[in-house]
Amino acid sequence: MSGPQGSGMNIGEIARRAGVSRSTVSYALSGKRQVSDATRRRIQDVIDELGYRPNASARALAEGRTRTIGLVIPPASKRLTHMQLDFVGSVVEAAAQVDLDVLLSPSGGDHDRSFERLVSESRVDGVLLMEIRIEDARVDRLRDARMPFVGIGHPANDPQMCWVDIDYAGLIGHCVRHLADLGHRSIALLNRSPELVATGYGPSHRARAGFVRAVEEHGLKGVELLCGDDARSGQECIAELLANDPGITALATVNEAALPGVQRALDQAGRSVPRDFSITGIVASHWAEDFRPALTAADVPTADMATQAMSLLVERISDPTAPAQHLLMSPPITLRHSTAAAPVPHREP
Amino acid sequence: MSGPQGSGMNIGEIARRAGVSRSTVSYALSGKRQVSDATRRRIQDVIDELGYRPNASARALAEGRTRTIGLVIPPASKRLTHMQLDFVGSVVEAAAQVDLDVLLSPSGGDHDRSFERLVSESRVDGVLLMEIRIEDARVDRLRDARMPFVGIGHPANDPQMCWVDIDYAGLIGHCVRHLADLGHRSIALLNRSPELVATGYGPSHRARAGFVRAVEEHGLKGVELLCGDDARSGQECIAELLANDPGITALATVNEAALPGVQRALDQAGRSVPRDFSITGIVASHWAEDFRPALTAADVPTADMATQAMSLLVERISDPTAPAQHLLMSPPITLRHSTAAAPVPHREP
DNA sequence: AGATGTAGTCGAACCGGTTCGCGTACCGTA
DNA sequence: TACGGTACGCGAACCGGTTCGACTACATCT
Numbered sequence: 001m002s003g004p005q006g007s008g009m010n011i012g013e014i015a016r017r018a019g020v021s022r023s024t025v026s027y028a029l030s031g032k033r034q035v036s037d038a039t040r041r042r043i044q045d046v047i048d049e050l051g052y053r054p055n056a057s058a059r060a061l062a063e064g065r066t067r068t069i070g071l072v073i074p075p076a077s078k079r080l081t082h083m084q085l086d087f088v089g090s091v092v093e094a095a096a097q098v099d100l101d102v103l104l105s106p107s108g109g110d111h112d113r114s115f116e117r118l119v120s121e122s123r124v125d126g127v128l129l130m131e132i133r134i135e136d137a138r139v140d141r142l143r144d145a146r147m148p149f150v151g152i153g154h155p156a157n158d159p160q161m162c163w164v165d166i167d168y169a170g171l172i173g174h175c176v177r178h179l180a181d182l183g184h185r186s187i188a189l190l191n192r193s194p195e196l197v198a199t200g201y202g203p204s205h206r207a208r209a210g211f212v213r214a215v216e217e218h219g220l221k222g223v224e225l226l227c228g229d230d231a232r233s234g235q236e237c238i239a240e241l242l243a244n245d246p247g248i249t250a251l252a253t254v255n256e257a258a259l260p261g262v263q264r265a266l267d268q269a270g271r272s273v274p275r276d277f278s279i280t281g282i283v284a285s286h287w288a289e290d291f292r293p294a295l296t297a298a299d300v301p302t303a304d305m306a307t308q309a310m311s312l313l314v315e316r317i318s319d320p321t322a323p324a325q326h327l328l329m330s331p332p333i334t335l336r337h338s339t340a341a342a343p344v345p346h347r348e349p
Numbered sequence: 350m351s352g353p354q355g356s357g358m359n360i361g362e363i364a365r366r367a368g369v370s371r372s373t374v375s376y377a378l379s380g381k382r383q384v385s386d387a388t389r390r391r392i393q394d395v396i397d398e399l400g401y402r403p404n405a406s407a408r409a410l411a412e413g414r415t416r417t418i419g420l421v422i423p424p425a426s427k428r429l430t431h432m433q434l435d436f437v438g439s440v441v442e443a444a445a446q447v448d449l450d451v452l453l454s455p456s457g458g459d460h461d462r463s464f465e466r467l468v469s470e471s472r473v474d475g476v477l478l479m480e481i482r483i484e485d486a487r488v489d490r491l492r493d494a495r496m497p498f499v500g501i502g503h504p505a506n507d508p509q510m511c512w513v514d515i516d517y518a519g520l521i522g523h524c525v526r527h528l529a530d531l532g533h534r535s536i537a538l539l540n541r542s543p544e545l546v547a548t549g550y551g552p553s554h555r556a557r558a559g560f561v562r563a564v565e566e567h568g569l570k571g572v573e574l575l576c577g578d579d580a581r582s583g584q585e586c587i588a589e590l591l592a593n594d595p596g597i598t599a600l601a602t603v604n605e606a607a608l609p610g611v612q613r614a615l616d617q618a619g620r621s622v623p624r625d626f627s628i629t630g631i632v633a634s635h636w637a638e639d640f641r642p643a644l645t646a647a648d649v650p651t652a653d654m655a656t657q658a659m660s661l662l663v664e665r666i667s668d669p670t671a672p673a674q675h676l677l678m679s680p681p682i683t684l685r686h687s688t689a690a691a692p693v694p695h696r697e698p
Numbered sequence: 699a700g701a702t703g704t705a706g707t708c709g710a711a712c713c714g715g716t717t718c719g720c721g722t723a724c725c726g727t728a
Numbered sequence: 729t730a731c732g733g734t735a736c737g738c739g740a741a742c743c744g745g746t747t748c749g750a751c752t753a754c755a756t757c758t
Contacts, residue, residue, distance in 0.1 A: 021737065023738065027717095030716080054470065054714080056470040057410040059647070061743050061745085062402070062742080071453075092454075093424070101454075103452055104450075106441050122405055123638060230514045234375035267616060346504050372708065381708065381746090385706060406745090407743070410712095411713055413713070
């Protein structure tokens with residue numbers, strides 16, 4: 001019934017009460033050797049009666065694995081985006097599916113105590129690394145320590161590393177093409193904050209690259225906006241855009257948190273979506289559906305990514321020498337109601 | 350330099366290379382007994398050279414504590430609110446401050462494997478329990494297992510339990526008084542989702558109680574709205590409210606996630622804030638500042654709460670017999686720009 | 699000089715599991 | 729009846745730390 005905290009509740013005690021040796025109890029529990037039905041039942045009865053659960057630390061010490069993985073998240077000071085939050089939730093759920101626990105480590109800087117504990121004290125069997133920068137010292141640190149890990153996102157060209165990522169460049173390319181097909185000639189990219197971009201945040205750089213390339217390919221005019229990850233910044237950014245570049249008729253965004261502000265700025269400028277202005281981008285699906293009108297966008301499949309990353313990690317833990325795998329996900333653009341044909345240009349008479 | 354994963358890197362190896370016994374290395378590291386400067390230096394040199402870090406499981410087993418706490422969060426399926434997210438971040442940060450790691454356990458239901466592991470396998474030294482319901486089996490389970498824990502939120506009257514919470518009833522009372530002082534006579538409470546309220550979610554019930562009481566005290570008309578935790582629901586809710594009860598001139602909210610929708614509904618109805626309609630409530634500060642106009646609201650001090658909860662937990666871990674403490678936080682209402690004097694009633698001639 | 703104290707170190711036991719090698723009882727078979 | 733195989737269980741070693749008691753060498757006090 002109750003927990004094993006207080007009293008001397010351990011495998012030896014179970015063994016004593018069941019009249020067998022400690023090893024027999026262990027085997028009865030793990031099934032790694034045969035134990036007679038009668039004995040097993042007797043042991044099980046004692047266990048059920050006392051509510052015994054094996055001590056995790058002792059087991060980890062003996063087995064040489066902790067049944068725990070580390071999840072390295074951006075530090076709390078930089079507020080997590082909703083997408084990241086979703087991802088954390090999905091990871092925890094995916095881990096629970098395979099009976100793994102998740103240890104959280106907030107680490108942006110490189111010489112982080114919590115991160116160091118993770119890699120060097122055998123606290124976890126493997127690590128999921130979020131918000132990887134294009135040059136990222138933590139990747140080297142993990143490799144150095146021979147700690148199995150999978151990146152959520154990927155650094156610059158590193159074929160030995162295992163990761164799952166979203167194809168920001170390709171997806172933004174699709175968004176641009178979609179807008180071009182609708183007749184838009186001048187469009188903007190709403191990117192993340194200048195600080196984040198400056199640290200070499202992969203998705204921002206790749207979104208930019210995809211944008212520049214696609215804009216060129218379709219012969220469009222393109223403007224990139226660096227915008228803080230909050231509604232206020234979004235409002236300011238878009239207000240400024242509309243003032244300076246009134247010819248812009250569409251927006252592709254990778255900055256979800258700014259969306260409420262985008263909406264306000266458009267409202268204030270009297271631009272109605274999608275009649276006067278189209279919006280699309282890469283957005284977690286519930287944000288897309290929270291927007292009015294619902295956003296036509298590439299829905300980030302956070303749950304999928306988490307599951308994939310987890311199974312990659314599990315595989316990597318069981319066989320660290322296996323060849324590295326990369327998964328570049330490219331979810332389709334879901335058509336909703338925020339994009340439409342470009343407005344007919346207002347010609348001066 | 351590198352980590353201790355691969356090779357036989359343990360305290361015995363350090364001892365051998367430094368030419369001392371294992372216990373001496375242990376004492377040199379912990380400082381629990383005197384070790385001569387010369388020896389200590391020699392040991393430290395070896396450690397630095399090899400990059401040794403003690404194995405966490407072994408240490409936990411020997412010391413009888415894991416230096417890890419569990420954070421029980423609502424399951425991922427129910428999307429976490431921004432406030433909860435903030436809180437998770439703050440907790441992790443507060444834990445890092447005192448060199449504790451955080452193990453995440455998503456658990457809403459009662460017979461959760463991950464939760465059970467937490468309480469019964471000695472995986473953590475203590476637990477922080479989020480989203481406590483008014484009747485909550487997990488509280489009993491933790492007490493049963495003699496696991497030190499602190500609630501974020503509190504169940505019905507339970508003086509032995511240790512918790513930190515926000516004074517929803519009192520704060521909503523303050524909000525109502527603030528609105529009454531401004532001359533509003535008909536106001537609404539924007540509460541959380543019907544499902545959540547049905548499960549006996551404390552804050553919702555206490556907010557309701559505080560609202561009902563204050564409305565009565567000030568002789569106002571009050572309407573309670575149960576509203577899903579997302580912008581869409583917020584929009585529908587408020588649209589309906591404005592249609593059915595056009596006399597309502599102000600809103601107190603405990604539902605942050607619905608705010609963007611609230612804004613849209615008011616815009617569509619042509620009500621301008623704060624001229625035609627006032628809004629206040631209990632809101633994480635950055636949401637309050639993301640709103641336009643910025644919200645006059647009681648800012649939830651998530652970082653504070655996390656720090657307080659953490660220190661309570663640390664204390665409880667070191668002395669489980671200490672008397673239980675409760676902390677009912679009541680942050681002041683920050684005056685911003687979303688409330689103003691009630692509009693002059695439109696009299697029919 | 700002998701008694702006393704103290705700083706520094708060692709060896710062994712312990713934390714609570716897992717795993718390996720071996721012994722024994724019982725089975726069927728030659 | 730002797731033999732080999734199998735099913736079952738035991739004891740001991742091990743995982744990598746911490747901690748306690750004891751021992752040594754040397755300084756101090758009387």
